[in-house]
Amino acid sequence: MAVADPVVLGAVAERPARVRRRLRMGAWELGGLVVLVLVSLIAIFAPLLAPHSTTQPVSAGPFAAPGHGSLLGTDDLGRDLLSRTLYGIRSTWLSALAVVGSGIVIGSIVGTVAAMVGGFVDTVLMRVTDLFLALPGPVLAIVAVVALGPSLPHTLLAVAVVWWPWYARIVRGEVRALLARPHVDAARLAGTSRFALARRHLLPGAVPAVLVTGSLDIGNLVLTLSGLSFLGLGAPPPTPELGAMTANGLTYLFGQPWVALVPACAVFVLAFAANLAGDGVRDLLDAV
Amino acid sequence: MLTATRVRTPDVATAARSEHALEVRDLHITFPGGVQALRGVDLTVGRGEVVGLVGESGSGKTVLGLAALGLLPAKATVTGVAALAGIDMVAATDEVRRQARKLHAGAVFQDPMTSLNPTMRVGQQVAEAAGSLEAATVLLDRAGIPDPQRRLTQYPHELSGGLRQRVMIAMAIAGNPDLVVADEPTTALDVTVQAQILELFRELRDVTTSFVFVTHDLAVAREVADRIVVLYGGRVAEAGPTEEVLNAPQHPYTSALLHARLGRHSRRGEPLPTLPGEPPNPRQPADGCAFAARCAHVADACNEALPALEIVSPNRSIACVRRAQIGAHVTRLRAVEEWPPTPAYTSELALQMRNVTKGFGRGKARRVAVDGLDLDVRKGSCVALVGESGCGKTTTLRMAVGLERPDEGFVETGRGNPPQLVFQDAGASLTPWLRIGDLMEEPLRNAGVPAKERLSRVKDTLALVGLPETVADARGAELSGGQRQRVALARAVLIPPTLLACDEPISALDVSLAAVVLNLLGRLSRELGMAMLFVTHDLAAARFVSDEIAVMSAGVVVERGATEQVLAAPASDATRELLAAVPDFEAAR
Numbered sequence: 105m106a107v108a109d110p111v112v113l114g115a116v117a118e119r120p121a122r123v124r125r126r127l128r129m130g131a132w133e134l135g136g137l138v139v140l141v142l143v144s145l146i147a148i149f150a151p152l153l154a155p156h157s158t159t160q161p162v163s164a165g166p167f168a169a170p171g172h173g174s175l176l177g178t179d180d181l182g183r184d185l186l187s188r189t190l191y192g193i194r195s196t197w198l199s200a201l202a203v204v205g206s207g208i209v210i211g212s213i214v215g216t217v218a219a220m221v222g223g224f225v226d227t228v229l230m231r232v233t234d235l236f237l238a239l240p241g242p243v244l245a246i247v248a249v250v251a252l253g254p255s256l257p258h259t260l261l262a263v264a265v266v267w268w269p270w271y272a273r274i275v276r277g278e279v280r281a282l283l284a285r286p287h288v289d290a291a292r293l294a295g296t297s298r299f300a301l302a303r304r305h306l307l308p309g310a311v312p313a314v315l316v317t318g319s320l321d322i323g324n325l326v327l328t329l330s331g332l333s334f335l336g337l338g339a340p341p342p343t344p345e346l347g348a349m350t351a352n353g354l355t356y357l358f359g360q361p362w363v364a365l366v367p368a369c370a371v372f373v374l375a376f377a378a379n380l381a382g383d384g385v386r387d388l389l390d391a392v
Numbered sequence: 393m394l395t396a397t398r399v400r401t402p403d404v405a406t407a408a409r410s411e412h413a414l415e416v417r418d419l420h421i422t423f424p425g426g427v428q429a430l431r432g433v434d435l436t437v438g439r440g441e442v443v444g445l446v447g448e449s450g451s452g453k454t455v456l457g458l459a460a461l462g463l464l465p466a467k468a469t470v471t472g473v474a475a476l477a478g479i480d481m482v483a484a485t486d487e488v489r490r491q492a493r494k495l496h497a498g499a500v501f502q503d504p505m506t507s508l509n510p511t512m513r514v515g516q517q518v519a520e521a522a523g524s525l526e527a528a529t530v531l532l533d534r535a536g537i538p539d540p541q542r543r544l545t546q547y548p549h550e551l552s553g554g555l556r557q558r559v560m561i562a563m564a565i566a567g568n569p570d571l572v573v574a575d576e577p578t579t580a581l582d583v584t585v586q587a588q589i590l591e592l593f594r595e596l597r598d599v600t601t602s603f604v605f606v607t608h609d610l611a612v613a614r615e616v617a618d619r620i621v622v623l624y625g626g627r628v629a630e631a632g633p634t635e636e637v638l639n640a641p642q643h644p645y646t647s648a649l650l651h652a653r654l655g656r657h658s659r660r661g662e663p664l665p666t667l668p669g670e671p672p673n674p675r676q677p678a679d680g681c682a683f684a685a686r687c688a689h690v691a692d693a694c695n696e697a698l699p700a701l702e703i704v705s706p707n708r709s710i711a712c713v714r715r716a717q718i719g720a721h722v723t724r725l726r727a728v729e730e731w732p733p734t735p736a737y738t739s740e741l742a743l744q745m746r747n748v749t750k751g752f753g754r755g756k757a758r759r760v761a762v763d764g765l766d767l768d769v770r771k772g773s774c775v776a777l778v779g780e781s782g783c784g785k786t787t788t789l790r791m792a793v794g795l796e797r798p799d800e801g802f803v804e805t806g807r808g809n810p811p812q813l814v815f816q817d818a819g820a821s822l823t824p825w826l827r828i829g830d831l832m833e834e835p836l837r838n839a840g841v842p843a844k845e846r847l848s849r850v851k852d853t854l855a856l857v858g859l860p861e862t863v864a865d866a867r868g869a870e871l872s873g874g875q876r877q878r879v880a881l882a883r884a885v886l887i888p889p890t891l892l893a894c895d896e897p898i899s900a901l902d903v904s905l906a907a908v909v910l911n912l913l914g915r916l917s918r919e920l921g922m923a924m925l926f927v928t929h930d931l932a933a934a935r936f937v938s939d940e941i942a943v944m945s946a947g948v949v950v951e952r953g954a955t956e957q958v959l960a961a962p963a964s965d966a967t968r969e970l971l972a973a974v975p976d977f978e979a980a981r
Contacts, residue, residue, distance in 0.1 A: 289795055290821040290883070293813055295838035304834075308825045 133387060136380025143197055143374060150194040154187035158344045167360045177362045179353065185366045188344035193370055195339070196346050199260055200325035200378075204318045206264045211271020212314070216302050218272070219279035230276070237269040242332060249337050256339040259332055263325070274317055278310035312389040320382030323375045330371045346371050410478025413437045413571040413602035414460050419472035419482075421455055421464065421626075427674045429455040431626040432472070434701055437571065442593075442603040444617030444634065446610060446649075448902035449873065450671055452626040453606045457573040460604065461497050462489035477570040498564030498572040498601075502580050504556035508548040514559055515544030521566035528562075535562035536592050554585035561592065568600050575606040582780050583929055584973040590615045608902055610653060614638055619707070622646050625672040625682025628701050632708035642710050644722055645683045651725040652907040654932040660955070661734065663914060664907040664936075665725035670872060671904075681713065688725075689714050729911060732918045735772035741806055742891045742923035743769040743792055748801035750787055761787040763947035764801070769891060771806060774917065774924040776938035776955065778931060778970060784947040785927045786895060789813070792925055793893045806923075808890035814913075816896040818880035822868035829864030832883050839887060849886065857882045857912060874905050881912055888920040895927050910936060931974050935959055943967045 146153065155175070156162050161182030162174055170177040176186040218229040241263055248262035249255075282288060283306070291305045332338055333347025341348065346367040353364025414437040421430040430452045437443050447453040458464050459474045462481035474481045477496040481489055501507050509517055518528035525544060532540035535558040548556055557577060564572045574593070578586040593603065593616045607613050613620055614634055621631040622643065630643035641647040651665050658664055669686045678684060680695035687694065691714055699711040712718070745767040751760040762784040769775045777785050790796040791803050793811040805811050815821040823831060829850060836846045851861050857878040868876060877897075884892060894913065898906040914937065917924050928934050934941055935955055942952040945966035951958060962968045 286815045286817060286821040287823040289790075289813070290815065290880075291823065291834065292795065293793060293810075294835035294883070295810070296834060297838070300838075304826065305823050 130384075130387070133380050133384030136377045136382075137384045139373065139377035140381040143193060143377060146190060147194040147197040150190040154184075154190045156184035156187045158183065158188045158191050159342045167356070167363070169360070170362050170366075176366050177360075179349070179363045180356065183342075185349075185362065188349060189346070189367055189370050191344040192346040192349060192367055193374065195256065195344070196326055196329055196333075196371070196374065199256065199329050200322050203260060203264050203267050203325050203329075204321050207268040207271045207321075208314055208318060210264075210268040211273075212275045212307065212310070214268070214272040215275030215277075215310075216279050216307065219276045219283060220298065220302060220306075226276075229272075233269040233272045236266060239266050241266040241328065242335075242337075245332050245337050254337070254340045256343075256345075259329070259337050263328060263332070267321075267325075270317065270321075271314060274313050275307075275310050278313050279306050282306050282309045316382065316386040316389055319385040320379065323378035323382060326371065326374045326378055346374075410475070411439075412475070413439055413441070413477060414604065415473065415475040415478075416456070416460070417473040417475075419456070419459060419474055420470070421452075421459060422469040423465075424467050425675070428677050429468075429626055429674060430459070431677060432698070433623075433626070433628055435621060435628065435631070437602045437604060439570075440597065440600060440602055442597055442605060442616055442618050444613030444620045445604055445606045445623065446608070446613050446620055447623035448608055448649075448671060448904065450674055451623040452674075453608075453623050454575055456623070457499075457575050457604060457606045460571065461493060461499055461573055463493075463499075495567070496570040498566065498569040500557070500560045500564045500572065500574040500577045502576040504553070504560045505548060507560055508556060510548055512547075513544065514546050514548065514551070518544075518559065518563050518566070521563040523567075527566070531562040531566055532559070534565070534596070535559070536588075536595070537562070552585075553581055554588060557581065557585075557589055558592065561589075561596070565596060565601060570600070571602050571604065573604045573606070576608070577605075578612060579607070579609075582973075583931075584780060584969055586612075587973040610638065610649065610903070622649070625677060626674065627682060627698070628709070628711060629683065630710050630712075631701070632705075636708060641722060642704070642708075642715065642718070643683075643712050644687045644689050644718065647722040648686075648725045649903055652904045654906070654910070654930075654936055658932070658936050660936060661731070661914075663729050663731055663911045666907045666911060667725065667904045670874060671902075681711075689718050689722075691717075729915060731915050734918060735921050738771050740771045741768055741804075742771045742773075742808075743767070743806065743811070743925060744802075744804045745788070745792065745798075746801050748788070748791060748798045748803060750784075750791060750796060750798050760947055762791070762798075765944075765948055767792075767942060767949060769923045769925055771890070771923050772917075772921050773940065774926055774938045775940045775942055776926045776928060776934035777942050777944060778928055778934050779944035779966065780929065780970070783944045785944055788944070789893050789895055789925060789927050792891065806890045809887050810889060811891040811893060812884040812887075812889040814881060814884050814892065814894040814897045816900060818877045818897075819868055819873070821880050822876065824868055826867070827864065828866055828868070828871075828879055832864070832879075832886060835883070835886055853882045853886050854879075856885070856916070873901070874908065877901065877905065877909050878912070881909070881916070885916055885920060885922070889922060891925060892917065892922045893925045893927070896929070897926075898933055899928065899930060906933075913937065929970075931959065931970060943970070 162178060162184045164174045164178050166178060166180055166182040168174050168178040174184050174186065176189065178184055214229055214233065218226045244266060245259050245262040248258045252258045288301065288305055291301055330347035333345040334351045336348065338345045338348055349367035350364050356363050416433055416435040419430050419433045422428050433456060445453045445456060460476055460481065462484065464470060470482050472482060476492055479488065479492045481492065484492065515525055515528055518531055519525045522528045522531050528544065529540045532543055537543055537555060537558050551559065578589050581589060590612065605613065605616050617634050619632065620634050620637045622629045622645065624645050630637060630641065630646045637646060638650065641650055648667050652667060654664065667686050672678065672682045680697055681699045684690045684694040693713045699713045701709050701711040703709045745765060748762055748765045749760065750762040751758050753759055765788060767788065777788060779785050787796065791798050793813045832850045833846045836849055841849065850864060854861060854863060859875060859878050859882065863871065863875060863879065871879065898909050901909060910933065926937050938955045940952060941955045941958045942949045943964060943966050950966050951964040958967060959971065962971060
C-alpha cells in the first residue's frame with residue numbers, strides 16, 4: 105500500500121524528534137518538574153509520611169534543635185516541625201491547585217461564551233471580568249475573613265474570585281483566534297452543535313496556553329496563599345500552615361531559627377520549583 | 393575576526409569576475425529528522441540568464457534558491473558547492489556570505505508583506521539597499537511603480553500586493569547584483585497583477601543580472617525563463633532551453649507534468665490525465681530514480697542506481713537511464729478513470745440567491761462585499777464563480793452554504809441534504825487534534841446515524857476518494873498534502889450534499905495534485921448527482937469543471953452564461969480583463 109506509507113512514516117519519524125525536544129528542556133526546568141512531582145506526592149501522602157501528630161507535643165520537648173529526637177526539630181509547643189511542614193505543604197499545594205483549577209473552569213466557561221457569542225454578550229462579560237480583575241486579592245481576603253470568619257475556604261474563595269479573570273481573557277483570546285480557522289467552519293457545516301463545537305473543536309486548542317499560564321500561576325499562588333496565612337488570614341491555629349508557622353517562628357528567629365526557617369524554606373522551594381516547572385511546561389508545549 | 397574580514401572583503405568584491413552568476417556542483421542538503429531536500433544537484437546560471445526552476449512542492453526548488461543565497465538554516469547538513477559569483481556559499485564564513493549577498497545577490501519571496509519591514513517607510517527600506525533616497529527613487533521607477541516620489545514616504549501596508557512585490561523587486565535589483573533569486577514571486581497575486589509582474593521581470597532582464605525564477609507553474613516559467621530546470625525528488629530531472637523542454641520533453645516526469653496541466657487541450661466532461669502514486673518521501677528517498685515508482689517507462693535498471701544527469705546536446709541534459717530507449721516517444725500520460733455520464737438536464741434548483749446583500753463592519757468602516765446579487769445553480773450542474781480577489785466571491789460562497797447570513801435578500805437551497813464546502817486549505821479544515829476517523833464520524837453522528845453504520849460509511853467514503861482505511865487513525869498533520877485534500881473531500885461528501893461549494897480548491901496545489909482533485913470532483917459530482925458552485929480565479933479550471941460561468945465584479949454578477957460562450961465571446965470588461973491576464977500556455981507556443 106504505497107498510499108498508506110506517509111501515515112506510517114510520519115508517525116515513526118516523529119518519535120525521535122519528540123524525545124529530543126523533551127531533552128532540550130533545560131536542566132533547571134527538568135529539576136523543577138521533578139520537584140513538583142515529589143511535592144505532589146508529598147501533598148497526597150502527607151498523612152502517611154508524617155512521623156508524628158501535627159498538634160500534640162513529641163517527647164523531644166519544645167525547641168528541640170533539628171536532629172535531636174526530631175528530624176527538623178520542634179516548635180515552641182514541642183510539636184514536630186517535619187510533620188507540621190509536610191501538612192503545611194499539603195494544604196498550600198492543594199489550595200493552590202484548587203484556586204488554579206477553579207480559575208481554569210470558570211475562566212474557560214466565561215471566555216468561551218464571550219468569544220463564541222460575541223457582540224453585546226462579549227462586551228458585558230469582558231467588562232465584568234475587568235471588574236473582578238480590579239479587585240485587590242489580599243484586601244478581598246481580609247474582607248472575607250472579617251465577614252465570614254477565619255477559615256481556609258473563605259480565604260480560598262476570596263483568592264479564587266480575583267484569580268479567574270486571567271483565564272477568561274486567555275481562553276477568550278485563544279478561542280477567538282481558533283474561531284477564524286477553517287476547521288471551525290468545517291465542523292459547523294458537519295452540523296455540530298455549539299456545545300460540541302466548543303468542547304471538541306475549540307477548547308482543546310486553548311489547552312496549551314491555559315496549561316502554561318496555570319503552571320506558572322501555581323508558584324504565584326503558593327506565595328500569595330502563604331503570605332495571607334502569614335498575615336493570619338488562613339486557617340486558624342493549630343492547623344499547620346506554612347505562612348502561619350513562619351509568622352509564629354519569627355519571635356524565636358535569633359534563638360531557635362529553625363522554627364521559622366523550616367516552613368519558610370518549604371515555601372521557597374515550592375514557589376521556585378513551581379516557577380521552573382512552569383517554564384518547563386512552556387518549553388515542552390512550545391516545541392510541540 | 394576583524395583582520396579576517398578585512399582580508400576577505402576584497403575577495404568577495406572581485407570574485408564577481410567569475411564566468412557564472414551561479415554554479416552549483418553536486419549539492420546535497422539534509423535537514424535534521426532525515427529530510428533529504430537535495431540529493432546531488434548540478435546547475436549553472438550564466439550571466440544575464442533567466443533560469444526557471446520548476447518543480448512540485450517537496451522537490452527542493454526553494455531550498456536550492458536559499459542555498460544559492462547562503463541562507464540555509466545552520467542545522468542543515470550541506471555538502472557540495474553553491475558558488476554565487478564565484479564565492480562558495482557552502483564553505484564560506486557567515487561574514488563572507490553576508491558580504492557576498494550584499495554585493496552580488498538579491499531576493500524576492502512569495503509574500504512581500506512578510507519580507508518588508510512594516511514599521512519602516514518604503515523609501516528608507518529601499519534606500520538601505522540602494523544607498524540613497526535618490527537611487528531608491530530611480531529603482532522604484534525601474535520597478536514600474538507609478539509616482540515613486542510619493543511612495544517613498546508610505547508604509548508597506550498602504551500599498552497593494554502588486555506594488556509591494558514591485559518594491560521587493562526594486563530592493564532585489566539594487567546595486568545591479570549578479571543574481572536575483574525570485575521564489576514564487578507571483579503565486580500570491582491576482583492573475584491580472586501576476587501578468588504585470590511577469591512583464592516587469594521580462595523588462596528587467598539585462599546583460600549583468602541573472603535571475604533564478606522558482607515556480608511550480610510551467611506557464612509562468614515559460615513567460616520569463618530562457619532555460620528551464622525541472623527538479624524532482626531533490627534532483628534535476630531535465631534541463632534545457634524553455635521552448636525545447638516544453639515542446640519536446642524527454643524526461644517522463646516533464647512530459648507527465650505538461651499533460652496533467654489544465655489547459656485548452658483539457659476537455660470538459662473527461663477526466664484529466666494524472667500521475668499514479670504519491671510524490672517521493674524526502675525522508676526515505678529511493679535508491680534509484682525517484683520517479684521510477686510513477687513512471688510508465690520503468691525498467692529494472694531505473695531502481696538500481698541514481699540516474700546521472702547526461703548532457704545530450706549543448707544546452708540540454710536529462711537524467712534518465714532509459715533515455716535512449718524512450719527517445720522522443722515519451723508515452724503521453726492518459727486518464728486512468730472513467731466518469732459516469734452527467735445527470736440529465738433539470739430546471740430544479742439546488743441554490744437560489746436573490747438580491748443578496750452582505751456587508752461587514754459598521755458606520756464608516758462598513759464595506760459592502762456583496763451588493764444585490766442574483767445567482768442560480770441547477771441540480772446536477774456546475775457553476776463557476778470567477779473574479780478578482782476582493783470581488784465578493786468567497787462571501788457569496790459562504791452565504792450559499794449557510795456560514796454567513798445575508799443582510800438583505802434570500803438564499804435558498806434545494807430539497808435534500810444540506811450544502812457542504814470544500815476549503816481552499818484542506819489541511820486547515822481538519823481539526824488538528826482530532827483523528828480523521830473521529831472527524832468523519834462527526835457529521836454522521838450529528839445526523840443521527842447509528843454507531844455501527846457510521847464506521848462502515850466512513851470506510852466506504854474513504855475508499856471512494858482512494859484512501860486506505862488506516863488513514864482514519866491518523867491526524868491531519870501526519871498525512872501528505874494529497875491525502876489531506878482527499879480527506880477534506882471525503883468529509884464533504886460523506887452525506888452527499890445537494891450542493892457542493894468549492895473555494896479555490898486547487899489554487900494552492902501542485903499541477904499533478906490539482907488534476908487529481910479536479911478528477912475527484914468531476915467523478916463525485918456525477919456519481920452522487922451533486923450540484924457544484926466552484927469559486928476560482930483560474931479560468932482554465934473554470935472552463936474544465938463548469939457548465940456555466942458567473943463573472944463577479946464589485947459584489948455583483950456582471951456576466952453569466954454557458955462556459956464556452958462566455959469565454960469565447962466575453963461581454964463585459966471584467967471578463968475580458970481576466971481572460972487577458974491568464975498566462976496562456978497554448979497561445980505562447
